[in-house]
Amino acid sequence: MRQRKFAVIWRFLCPAAPLFLLSLLCSMLNTLFTALTPQIIRSAVDSIIGSQPFQDLPAPLIQWLSSLTFEKALLWAAAGVLAVSGLAALFGFLSRTGTAMCSERFVKGIRDTLFTHIQKLPFAWHTAHQTGEIIQRCTSDVEVIRSFVTTQCLEAFRVLFLVFVSFVLMFSMSVKISLVALAFLPVVVIYSLFFYAKMAQRFLAADEAEGELTTDVQENLTGVRVVRAFGREAYEVGKFDEKNQRFSDLWIRLGKLMSVYWACGDLLCGFQILAVLLVGVGETVSGAITPGTFLAFLTYNAAMIWPVRGLGRVLSEMSKAGVSIERVGEIMDAQEEQFPAEPKIPDWKGNIVFDHVTFGYGGEEPVLRDVSFTVPAGTTFAILGGTGSGKSTVAALLTRLYDLGPGEGRITIDGIDLRDIPQSELRRNIGLVLQEPFLYSKTVEENIKATRPAASREEVRRAAGVACVDQALAEMALGYDTIVGERGVTLSGGQKQRVAIARTLLSQAPVLLLDDSLSAVDTETDERIRGALLREAMGTTLILISHRVTTLMKADHILVLEDGRVAEEGTHEELIARNGPYHRVYEIQMSQDDRRLLAGEGGEA
Structure with a gap:
C-alpha cells in the first residue's frame, strides 16, 4: 500500500x-x-x-x-x-x-x-x-x-x-x-x-x-x-x-x-x-x-x-x-477503454448487424436476450419498445458505451466486428441523439457547432432547419446568439432535443441514431422533423428508437422489442396486418388527432 x-x-x-x-x-x-x-x-x-x-x-x-x-x-x-x-x-x-x-x-x-x-x-x-x-x-x-x-x-x-x-x-x-x-x-x-x-x-x-x-x-x-x-x-x-x-x-x-x-x-x-x-x-x-x-x-x-x-x-x-x-x-x-490491438476502419456504408446479442449490466439479469437483426446501409430502421424493453441498450452497445463480453454475441458494421473499430472512429461516424441531451452553457450556435466548430453560420441554419428549431430561435431576441443556461435549463425539453438533433446533423455522420429524441415534441413537429430527416439523410443509415408509433411508422423496417427479445419485425403495413404487439400499441396510441394528421399525409394504414 x-x-x-x-x-x-x-x-x-x-x-x-x-x-x-x-x-x-x-x-x-x-x-x-x-x-x-x-x-x-x-x-x-x-x-x-x-x-x-x-x-x-x-x-x-x-x-x-x-x-x-x-x-x-x-x-x-x-x-x-x-x-x-x-x-x-x-x-x-x-x-x-x-x-x-x-x-x-x-x-x-x-x-x-x-x-x-x-x-x-x-x-x-x-x-x-x-x-x-x-x-x-x-x-x-x-x-x-x-x-x-x-x-x-x-x-x-x-x-x-x-x-x-x-x-x-x-x-x-x-x-x-x-x-x-x-x-x-x-x-x-x-x-x-x-x-x-x-x-x-x-x-x-x-x-x-x-x-x-x-x-x-x-x-x-x-x-x-x-x-x-x-x-x-x-x-x-x-x-x-x-x-x-x-x-x-x-x-x-x-x-x-x-x-x-x-x-x-x-x-x-x-x-x-x-x-x-x-x-x-x-x-x-x-x-x-x-x-x-x-x-x-x-x-x-x-x-x-x-x-x-x-x-x-x-x-x-x-x-x-x-x-x-x-x-x-x-x-x-481504473481501466481505460480498451483499443483493439489491430484496429480496422470500415468504409462506412452503414450496414449494421446484431448477431445473437445477449447483454446485462454488471452481471445482472440480461436486458437483451438473443437479439438478432440487420440494418441495411442507407435505410431508415426503427426500434419500438416500452420502458425496460432494451431499446436504449441497443444504442449503448452500438456506440460502445458498453462492450459485449465473451459469449454475448457479435455486432458488426460493414462486416467488421464493433470491438475491432477504435472508439474514436466509431463515435465520430455514428451521430447519437439521446432522450435527455446535454447542452453547454454557451450560445445556441456554439452548442450546435460542438460537433463541427469550423462549420459556417449557413450550415448551422440548415441543420437547425432540418431539426425544426429555427422558427423557435427566430422568436428569441438574440436568435442563434441566445445563451443556453446550464444544462440547457432555459430551453424547453423539445427545444433541447431539437438543438441536439441539429448538432448531430451538423456532424454529417454516415449513421444517425436517435434514441427517443423526439419524445418531448408534439406529434405535428415530430412529423415535420421526421420528414426533413428522411429528405436530408438520403444515403445515411438512420436508426430511430422510440416508444411512439407515429415516430417510427414510415421507417423502411421496424423492430419491436418486448422484455429484451425481438417480438416481431417488418414494415408498418406488415406489422399492422399481423395483429401482434405492434398493432396493439398502435391502437392504444393513435388518438383522433393522430389519425387526422395521418389522413392529411395520404391516408391511414
Whole structure:
C-alpha cells in the first residue's frame, strides 16, 4: 500500500524534482546560516562583553578579533549577525520561490493527468461513480496532496536537518544538557505517531462525508427545475442539513482530537524547556559552561523543539494525504477503454448487424436476450419498445458505451466486428441523439457547432432547419446568439432535443441514431422533423428508437422489442396486418388527432 502511494506521488513529482531538490537545498542553507547567529552572539557575550578567550574560531580570526577595541569588536559582531541573517533570508526566499513553482508544476501535472484519464474511462465507470464524488477527488483531494508533498514534506526535511545541526552544535557545547534535551524527543515522536493513527481514520470518514455533501449539492443544482416543480425545497434543505450536520460533527470530533494533541504537545515541550533551563542554570552557576554558551544552547533548543512538535502537523497532514492519495489512486487505477490491438476502419456504408446479442449490466439479469437483426446501409430502421424493453441498450452497445463480453454475441458494421473499430472512429461516424441531451452553457450556435466548430453560420441554419428549431430561435431576441443556461435549463425539453438533433446533423455522420429524441415534441413537429430527416439523410443509415408509433411508422423496417427479445419485425403495413404487439400499441396510441394528421399525409394504414 505504501509503495503504491509513493508511486502515485513520484509519478507527478518527477517532472518537478529539480525544483523540489533546489528548494530543499536552499532550505538547508537557510537553516545553516540561521544556526550561525547564536554562535556569534555566544562569542559576543563571552569574549567581547565578558573576559573569556575566543574559542572554536580560526587562529588568524581570533588574533584579529583580540586586537580590536570593545566598540569595534561589538560592531563587527553585529555586522556578522546581519550578514548571516541576510544570507539566511536570501536562501529562505529562494526556497519559498522554488517551493511555489514546484507546487504549481506538481499540481498541474496531477490535474491534467486526472482529467485526461477520466475522459478515457468507460461509460460504465462514470455510471458507477457520483459526479460530486469525482469532483471532490479532483479538487479537494488533489489540493491536500499538493499541500503535503510540496509544503509539509519540505518542512519535514527542514526540521530533521535543523534537529541534526542543532544537536551537533549542542553536543559540542554541553553533552549533559544535550542528553536532557534529547531524552524528550522519543516521547514527542511516539506520542505523535499514536495520534497519527487515530487521525487517519477520522480524516477518511470526514473526506467521504465531504464527497457525499458535494454530490448532494451538485444533484440539487442540476435538478433545480424538478425541485421547484414538485415543491421539494424543504425536503432538499432537510436532506442537506442532515448530511451537513454529519460532516460538521465529524470535523468537530477531529478538531477535538487535534486540540488534545496540540495541548499535550505544548505541555511536553514546556516540560522539556523547563528541564533544559534548570539543568543549564545549574551548569552555568557551577562554571561548567559560560553564560554565552547557555544563551546559545537555549536558542538552539527553542529553535528545535517547536518545529519537532510541528512534525505532528506533518503527520496529521500525512494522514489526510494518505487518504487523498488512495482516493486519487483509485481513479488512476481504473481501466481505460480498451483499443483493439489491430484496429480496422470500415468504409462506412452503414450496414449494421446484431448477431445473437445477449447483454446485462454488471452481471445482472440480461436486458437483451438473443437479439438478432440487420440494418441495411442507407435505410431508415426503427426500434419500438416500452420502458425496460432494451431499446436504449441497443444504442449503448452500438456506440460502445458498453462492450459485449465473451459469449454475448457479435455486432458488426460493414462486416467488421464493433470491438475491432477504435472508439474514436466509431463515435465520430455514428451521430447519437439521446432522450435527455446535454447542452453547454454557451450560445445556441456554439452548442450546435460542438460537433463541427469550423462549420459556417449557413450550415448551422440548415441543420437547425432540418431539426425544426429555427422558427423557435427566430422568436428569441438574440436568435442563434441566445445563451443556453446550464444544462440547457432555459430551453424547453423539445427545444433541447431539437438543438441536439441539429448538432448531430451538423456532424454529417454516415449513421444517425436517435434514441427517443423526439419524445418531448408534439406529434405535428415530430412529423415535420421526421420528414426533413428522411429528405436530408438520403444515403445515411438512420436508426430511430422510440416508444411512439407515429415516430417510427414510415421507417423502411421496424423492430419491436418486448422484455429484451425481438417480438416481431417488418414494415408498418406488415406489422399492422399481423395483429401482434405492434398493432396493439398502435391502437392504444393513435388518438383522433393522430389519425387526422395521418389522413392529411395520404391516408391511414
